[in-house]
Amino acid sequence: MNVSDKLFDINWDFTKRFPGLSRSPHWYPGTFPSEVPAALIEILTVKGDLVVDPYGGIGTTVFEAVRLGRDAVSVDVNPAAHRISSIMLHVLKWRSQVVLITAKMQDVITDDQAFLTSGQLGDPVELLENSFIQPSLKSIIGSINTEDPNWESLSKWYHPDTLNAIKDFYLKKVRHSEDSDFTRVVRFLILSASLKALSSQDKSWGHIADNVYPKELVKKDLMPMLKMFAKKLDSLIDAIIFDSTSQSRKMYSIEHNWLDGGIVLDRKVNAIITSPPYAGAIDYHLSQKLTLYLMGRSEDAIKGLSMVEIGARRRRNRLNSEEIWAEQLKSCFTIFANLVEVDGFIAAIMPHKDSGRSSGTSSIQDALLSQNFFEIFKIDRSISQTQARQSWTSIKRETVMVFQKHGN
Numbered sequence: 482m483n484v485s486d487k488l489f490d491i492n493w494d495f496t497k498r499f500p501g502l503s504r505s506p507h508w509y510p511g512t513f514p515s516e517v518p519a520a521l522i523e524i525l526t527v528k529g530d531l532v533v534d535p536y537g538g539i540g541t542t543v544f545e546a547v548r549l550g551r552d553a554v555s556v557d558v559n560p561a562a563h564r565i566s567s568i569m570l571h572v573l574k575w576r577s578q579v580v581l582i583t584a585k586m587q588d589v590i591t592d593d594q595a596f597l598t599s600g601q602l603g604d605p606v607e608l609l610e611n612s613f614i615q616p617s618l619k620s621i622i623g624s625i626n627t628e629d630p631n632w633e634s635l636s637k638w639y640h641p642d643t644l645n646a647i648k649d650f651y652l653k654k655v656r657h658s659e660d661s662d663f664t665r666v667v668r669f670l671i672l673s674a675s676l677k678a679l680s681s682q683d684k685s686w687g688h689i690a691d692n693v694y695p696k697e698l699v700k701k702d703l704m705p706m707l708k709m710f711a712k713k714l715d716s717l718i719d720a721i722i723f724d725s726t727s728q729s730r731k732m733y734s735i736e737h738n739w740l741d742g743g744i745v746l747d748r749k750v751n752a753i754i755t756s757p758p759y760a761g762a763i764d765y766h767l768s769q770k771l772t773l774y775l776m777g778r779s780e781d782a783i784k785g786l787s788m789v790e791i792g793a794r795r796r797r798n799r800l801n802s803e804e805i806w807a808e809q810l811k812s813c814f815t816i817f818a819n820l821v822e823v824d825g826f827i828a829a830i831m832p833h834k835d836s837g838r839s840s841g842t843s844s845i846q847d848a849l850l851s852q853n854f855f856e857i858f859k860i861d862r863s864i865s866q867t868q869a870r871q872s873w874t875s876i877k878r879e880t881v882m883v884f885q886k887h888g889n
């Protein structure tokens with residue numbers, strides 16, 4: 482079968498979850514089910530190829546790329562998405578390198594020596610030191626060490642006792658801890674993943690994004706919540722089936738705003754696989770404000786970030802907001818086109834035309850067709866309501882498009 486036959490052979494609705502795929506324990510809006518990038522990676526690339534997701538979010542595409550033995554780069558402007566994907570890449574790398582794991586993420590929460598006493602493992606820091614992951618553990622810890630959480634903004638969302646417990650855990654177990662860098666970043670990840678559930682506004686992230694403060698501050702116990710998320714992380718990573726070549730793959734998470742221009746990569750890209758932000762659908766930065774406060778961001782800094790967020794929901798009523806979104810996508814895809822090698826691919830998951838956002842799709846087509854790309858595949862998929870990624874918008878269908886670059 483040729484590439485487009487293979488693409489047409491897939492049922493893109495993915496109503497059932499496939500076993501063995503990677504999943505993130507962290508909440509983030511608009512993530513696609515791992516099945517979508519997994520299918521595209523398997524059909525469009527071979528082991529050792531380079532896969533890039535320029536709107537990488539919390540890393541769904543790159544986790545699948547690495548799991549399947551490809552090198553991977555995730556780019557996103559959101560510092561929270563960058564931090565989460567950076568830490569998860571280390572967790573996946575560690576998990577792909579050791580067959581028998583006795584240490585559990587659950588133990589890391591309370592036991593400072595959890596990894597060190599796990600017998601055959603040794604300290605994961607050593608294991609991860611020379612393992613081609615950017616940013617390195619040292620650099621993530623370096624950033625954490627310079628961040629002073631914005632406790633004042635956080636205090637509006639938590640009962641004072643809960644906030645004190647969060648502060649205590651953060652300061653003693655993440656920020657000033659003597660424990661290994663791996664233990665500390667895993668704790669950061671689990672704390673960040675628990676922040677919404679620990680808050681008194683736990684209806685939806687839409688309420689947090691829109692500053693709907695809780696009417697009443699409800700006390701929630703920190704430790705059981707952290708243990709629950711750590712347990713979830715354990716069961717998610719235990720279920721992943723890695724390709725035998727995953728261990729030697731290179732992985733990068735890059736924080737970058739495409740509206741500032743391109744990035745330089747050390748090799749040409751075999752496939753770009755991405756789900757761009759949809760016009761007026763989601764506020765990615767605002768949805769992650771609890772994590773961004775933990776990362777020391779002020780209200781103004783978060784506002785500034787959401788100003789450069791393509792398609793942000795908070796700007797949906799501005800004049801020409803959809804046109805601006807389409808233009809921005811066009812300039813981004815012009816940059817992406819140059820990163821791809823001849824015969825390589827760009828796959829984009831876009832809102833279905835019925836949702837009234839077809840200008841974005843036309844912009845991407847214009848950008849790519851004028852740069853030697855040809856559309857080789859286009860299909861509509863339903864967004865399963867059990868795995869809904871856009872449940873607070875009216876978007877129920879989307880379109881998978883694949884383009885291939887031809888020589889001159």
Ligand SMILES: C[S@@+](CC[C@H](N)C(=O)[O-])C[C@H]1O[C@@H](n2cnc3c(N)ncnc32)[C@H](O)[C@@H]1O
Nearest residue numbers: 511512513536538539541558559738739790791
């Ligand atoms: C649909 S989400 C991607 C989610 C991802 N597929 C996942 O599963 O995690 C779109 C992403 O585009 C990012 N984004 C928006 N504007 C951007 C910009 N100017 N530069 C880089 N990334 C941007 C958002 O932060 C968001 O994470």
